[in-house]
Amino acid sequence: xxxxxxxxxxxxxxxxxxxxxxxxxxxxxxxxxxxxxxxxxxxxxxxxxxxxxxxxxxxxxxxxxxxxxxxxxxxxxxxxxxxxxxxxxxxxxxxxxxxxxxxxxxxxxxxxxxxxxxxxxxxxxxxxxxxxxxxxxxxxxxxxxxxxxxxxxxxxxxxxxxxxxxxxxxxxxxxxxxxxxxxxxxxxxxxxxxxxxxxxxxxxxxxxxxxxxxxxxx
Amino acid sequence: xxxxxxxxxxxxxxxxxxxxxxxxxxxxxxxxxxxxxxxxxxxxxxxxxxxxxxxxxxxxxxxxxxxxxxxxxxxxxxxxxxxxxxxxxxxxxxxxxxxxxxxxxxxxxxxxxxxxxxxxxxxxxxxxxxxxxxxxxxxxxxxxxxxxxxxxxxxxxxxxxxxxxxxxxxxxxxxxxxxxxxxxxxxxxxxxxxxxxxxxxxxxxxxxxxxxxxxxxx
Ligand SMILES: Cc1cc2nc3c(=O)[nH]c(=O)nc-3n(C[C@H](O)[C@H](O)[C@H](O)COP(=O)(O)O)c2cc1C
Ligand SMILES: Cc1cc2nc3c(=O)[nH]c(=O)nc-3n(C[C@H](O)[C@H](O)[C@H](O)COP(=O)(O)O)c2cc1C
Numbered sequence: 057x058x059x060x061x062x063x064x065x066x067x068x069x070x071x072x073x074x075x076x077x078x079x080x081x082x083x084x085x086x087x088x089x090x091x092x093x094x095x096x097x098x099x100x101x102x103x104x105x106x107x108x109x110x111x112x113x114x115x116x117x118x119x120x121x122x123x124x125x126x127x128x129x130x131x132x133x134x135x136x137x138x139x140x141x142x143x144x145x146x147x148x149x150x151x152x153x154x155x156x157x158x159x160x161x162x163x164x165x166x167x168x169x170x171x172x173x174x175x176x177x178x179x180x181x182x183x184x185x186x187x188x189x190x191x192x193x194x195x196x197x198x199x200x201x202x203x204x205x206x207x208x209x210x211x212x213x214x215x216x217x218x219x220x221x222x223x224x225x226x227x228x229x230x231x232x233x234x235x236x237x238x239x240x241x242x243x244x245x246x247x248x249x250x251x252x253x254x255x256x257x258x259x260x261x262x263x264x265x266x267x268x269x270x271x272x273x274x
Numbered sequence: 275x276x277x278x279x280x281x282x283x284x285x286x287x288x289x290x291x292x293x294x295x296x297x298x299x300x301x302x303x304x305x306x307x308x309x310x311x312x313x314x315x316x317x318x319x320x321x322x323x324x325x326x327x328x329x330x331x332x333x334x335x336x337x338x339x340x341x342x343x344x345x346x347x348x349x350x351x352x353x354x355x356x357x358x359x360x361x362x363x364x365x366x367x368x369x370x371x372x373x374x375x376x377x378x379x380x381x382x383x384x385x386x387x388x389x390x391x392x393x394x395x396x397x398x399x400x401x402x403x404x405x406x407x408x409x410x411x412x413x414x415x416x417x418x419x420x421x422x423x424x425x426x427x428x429x430x431x432x433x434x435x436x437x438x439x440x441x442x443x444x445x446x447x448x449x450x451x452x453x454x455x456x457x458x459x460x461x462x463x464x465x466x467x468x469x470x471x472x473x474x475x476x477x478x479x480x481x482x483x484x485x486x487x488x489x490x491x492x
Contacts (some may be wrong), residue, residue, distance in 0.1 A: 058476040061304055063435055065470060068315060071434045075321035078433045082328045082426060085278055097286060102485060103293035109488050110300045111425060112440040115375050118483050125492045145288040157333050196377065197442055200421045200463070204440070206421060207329060207425020215296045216289045217281055222422070224415055237492060245418070252283060254470065258276040266338050267320060270327050274343045274454060 082211060083264075088219035089163070089171040090257035091249055100174055100216055101250065107212040111205035114196030119182040120205050123236050124175055133235055134178075135170035138247070141227045142167070149226075160260055169221070177220075177231035178232060179206055180242035202245050213250065219257075220248040300429060301482075306437035307381070308475035309391040309467055319393055319468065320436055325430040332414030337400040338423050341454050342393055351453055352396075353388035357467070359445045360385070367444075378478055387439070391467035395438075396450060397424055398460035404492035420463050431468065437475075438466040 066074060105122045113119060125131055142165035170176065181202040185193035195201075206222070213220055225232070229244035284292060323340045331337060343349055360383035388394065399420040403411035413419075424440070431438055443450070447462035 059434045059479045060474045061306055061308075061437075061477045062473070063437070063471065064304060066435045071318055071436075072315060072321075074434045075318045075325075075430065078430055079325045079328075082325050082430070084281060085328055085330075087330050088279055090279075097290055099366070100289050100293045101464055102489070103290075103297045105489050106485055107293075107297045107300050109482060109485070110297075110303055112305050112428070113302075113361065114442070116480050118488065120488055121490060123490045123492060130492050133331040153304055157414075194371070196375075199418070200442065203418045203421030204425035204428065207422035207427075207463075210330070210422065210427075211310050211426050211429040212293065212296055212300070216292045217284045218289075219279075219281070224332075224418065236490075238490075253279055253281065254279070259279045260334075261275040261277045262334050264327060265320055267324055267327075268338055268361045270338060271320070271323050272339060272341045272454075272456075274341060274345055274348050 063255040082214055085210065085214040086219070086259045087221040088253045088257055089169060089221050090254040091219065091251040092254045093172050093174065094252050096174050096218060096251055100218070104209060104212040104216070105177070108205045108209035111201065111208050113201035114198070117185060117193070117195045117198070117201070119185065119195040119198040120202045121180040121182065121238065121242055123178040123180065123238070124176065128180055130235070131176055134176060134232060135167060135233065137231045138170060138225050138228050139165050139166055141225065145226050169249045173251045175250040177248045177250055178236065178244060179246045179248070180233070180238055181245045182241050183243055184241050186241070199245065206246055211236060217252070218250055219253045220250045223247045233270060279470065300432055303428065303432040304437070304477045305439040306471045306475055306477060307387060307439050308472040309387045309437065309469040310472045311390050311392065312470050314392050314436060314469055318436070322427060323395070323428040324432070326423045326427035329419065329426050331419035332416070335403060335411070335413045335416070335419070337413040337416040338420045339398040339400065339456065339460055340395040341398065341456070343396065344393060348453070349394055350391055352394060352450060353385060355446050355449045355453065356385055356388060356443050357383050359443065363444050387467045391469045393468040395466045395468055396454065396462060396467070397464045398451070398456055399463045400459050401461055402459050404459070415461065424464055435470070436468055437471045438468045441465045
């Protein structure tokens with residue numbers, strides 16, 4: 057069954073203005089590692105996750121699970137797991153090169169925001185689904201689809217003035233999956249601490265590439 | 275060097291309203307396979323790509339290249355490459371299961387939109403970079419980073435009333451890379467035809483999952 061699709065069409069001046077305004081808004085987004093404990097209305101988080109769920113997905117499989125953690129004990133356990141693995145990553149696994157590449161970000165394995173942020177959103181990709189008869193359902197391009205959904209989620213957060221830092225906690229997936237009791241077909245893709253920035257938050261003074269360095273015309 | 279980060283903070287009612295409005299807007303997005311030849315201002319496309327370029331990326335590597343094709347001959351060559359591979363995908367490579375899973379979308383290997391859409395945006399991930407001294411530069415999590423950028427690009431398109439269909443043309447990467455003369459460190463991730471929908475465009479009558487089917491509270 058197919059249905060007509062007739063969205064609103066903006067005028068030439070509206071479309072240009074809207075494209076500029078959205079660019080300006082998104083260009084203010086930064087990964088923020090200093091998150092305030094100030095509460096954030098729960099409904100806003102629900103709307104942001106609903107927005108992520110509007111993403112396209114291979115063969116409309118919607119292969120995502122958003123686990124929203126507010127329980128202080130669980131947040132602290134997540135912090136312990138992540139810090140333990142990250143300390144090994146920094147000191148042993150990744151070597152001098154990785155540590156050097158991250159130097160200007162001044163990141164390390166201590167992640168206070170995991171205790172402090174009002175919400176931790178852990179995003180799992182479902183590497184396959186399950187049919188009603190118990191058989192496996194293929195989830196085409198599940199990692200790409202879930203990453204696209206995360207991009208839309210980041211846009212939704214930025215739109216309401218909330219901050220996060222996109223993280224892919226290396227080697228923590230299995231422990232976090234067990235802690236959160238997610239099924240075996242779900243694998244951790246990202247962990248996003250979400251809240252307002254602290255009043256003294258700082259970010260690395262990074263520049264973004266120019267249009268000519270990312271776009272090619274043919 | 276680090277700098278203060280003090281974004282605008284919305285009031286409790288503003289934040290809720292903004293989250294609802296953005297959800298409503300994004301929830302109207304659909305993958306549209308009927309694209310009009312009507313011209314779209316070039317500056318809007320530039321802004322949409324600039325917006326995608328605000329995405330986070332592993333260690334700030336910005337591992338993306340957006341190739342914007344407007345040349346009719348090149349578009350037609352892209353169509354030939356994609357249709358030839360897709361016909362093999364549908365008839366031989368992917369098997370009955372894949373074809374069955376796609377049935378309700380009524381897609382097949384004929385892709386008129388590749389000739390007709392005013393813009394084709396081909397998104398390449400840079401699987402590594404190159405240091406000034408010629409050595410390889412590691413691009414951590416490049417596929418995830420570029421997919422996040424695509425999510426933000428899709429949001430930017432939706433924000434201005436343009437449509438696309440997210441596609442990952444199977445087995446076409448090497449031929450399209452050669453056609454567009456992209457270097458060996460770039461691999462095709464996605465192809466997005468972009469324009470206004472035709473006045474008689476239709477979409478499959480799909481539903482999205484409920485919040486409770488995608489969100490878990492802990
Ligand atoms: C990674 C990915 C690959 C896709 N590949 C194709 C494709 O090759 N051809 C196509 O017609 N649609 C493709 N789609 C679009 C999906 O079929 C579509 O997103 C899904 O059916 C949900 O519909 P919606 O986007 O209108 O919400 C793809 C989507 C994603 C995210
Ligand atoms: C896939 C991915 C993984 C990332 N992993 C981490 C991480 O583990 N820790 C961290 O502090 N930042 C991480 N980041 C954030 C990047 O360092 C950040 O996006 C980049 O430095 C650009 O800064 P911006 O987001 O403020 O524009 C990650 C970003 C992406 C896209």
